[in-house]
Amino acid sequence: EAGVAQSPRYKIIEKRQSVAFWCNPISGHATLYWYQQILGQGPKLLIQFQNNGVVDDSQLPKDRFSAERLKGVDSTLKIQPAKLEDSAVYLCASSLGGALYNEQFFGPGTRLTVL
Amino acid sequence: AQKVTQAQTEISVVEKEDVTLDCVYETRDTTYYLFWYKQPPSGELVFLIRRNSFDEQNEISGRYSWNFQKSTSSFNFTITASQVVDSAVYFCALSETKTSGSRLTFGEGTQLTVNP
Numbered sequence: 001e002a003g004v005a006q007s008p009r010y011k012i013i014e015k016r017q018s019v020a021f022w023c024n025p026i027s028g029h030a031t032l033y034w035y036q037q038i039l040g041q042g043p044k045l046l047i048q049f050q051n052n053g054v055v056d057d058s059q060l061p062k063d064r065f066s067a068e069r070l071k072g073v074d075s076t077l078k079i080q081p082a083k084l085e086d087s088a089v090y091l092c093a094s095s096l097g098g099a100l101y102n103e104q105f106f107g108p109g110t111r112l113t114v115l
Numbered sequence: 116a117q118k119v120t121q122a123q124t125e126i127s128v129v130e131k132e133d134v135t136l137d138c139v140y141e142t143r144d145t146t147y148y149l150f151w152y153k154q155p156p157s158g159e160l161v162f163l164i165r166r167n168s169f170d171e172q173n174e175i176s177g178r179y180s181w182n183f184q185k186s187t188s189s190f191n192f193t194i195t196a197s198q199v200v201d202s203a204v205y206f207c208a209l210s211e212t213k214t215s216g217s218r219l220t221f222g223e224g225t226q227l228t229v230n231p
């Protein structure tokens with residue numbers, strides 16, 4: 001079974017530029033998550049989708065971050081404009097559902113460096 | 116608010132030593148789940164174990180074992196006879212109930228280095 005796919009793996013941009021990340025979850029997984037992991041810290045949830053609807057975006061900096069999951073499968077996360085403090089690994093995860101017990105399967109992440 | 120604390124930032128052991136990773140959590144929920152994930156240098160988080168708040172039975176799986184104590188809000192993880200391949204960052208996480216679905220709150224992680 002194919003895992004969660006993410007691209008690109010690495011991205012270097014200058015501050016104030018825009019960047020987009022792509023995620024393809026495990027087939028059949030209704031719930032998709034985007035996390036931000038700053039170096040030396042645990043992942044922090046940015047946004048959670050159930051199919052193509054947003055169920056939690058309370059920790060998403062909406063002035064610069066946006067995400068969509070059209071058709072309830074692939075998802076993109078965009079940052080516009082980027083700031084230095086956005087340098088982090090962006091992890092995508094998926095699970096069968098959004099229940100308490102559902103384990104999440106993670107992709108390899110996209111390492112973003114903002115100069 | 117939910118919180119997960121992993122007090123050990125880094126642990127270094129020699130191969131074949133046993134090592135215990137500590138995890139303490141805070142929650143007001145009566146029903147919750149605890150998880151351990153491993154993040155090797157490749158970066159991908161790998162699920163290790165899940166335990167619900169009503170099941171305090173400790174578990175052993177090969178060289179791994181978990182000790183869940185609700186009275187002390189702890190969910191510790193032990194690797195017996197550690198190997199170099201165990202070197203990774205280990206995260207403890209707590210699943211909390213929200214209005215819609217659930218949210219996973221991670222600790223800061225413990226960097227484990229196993230030296231040959």
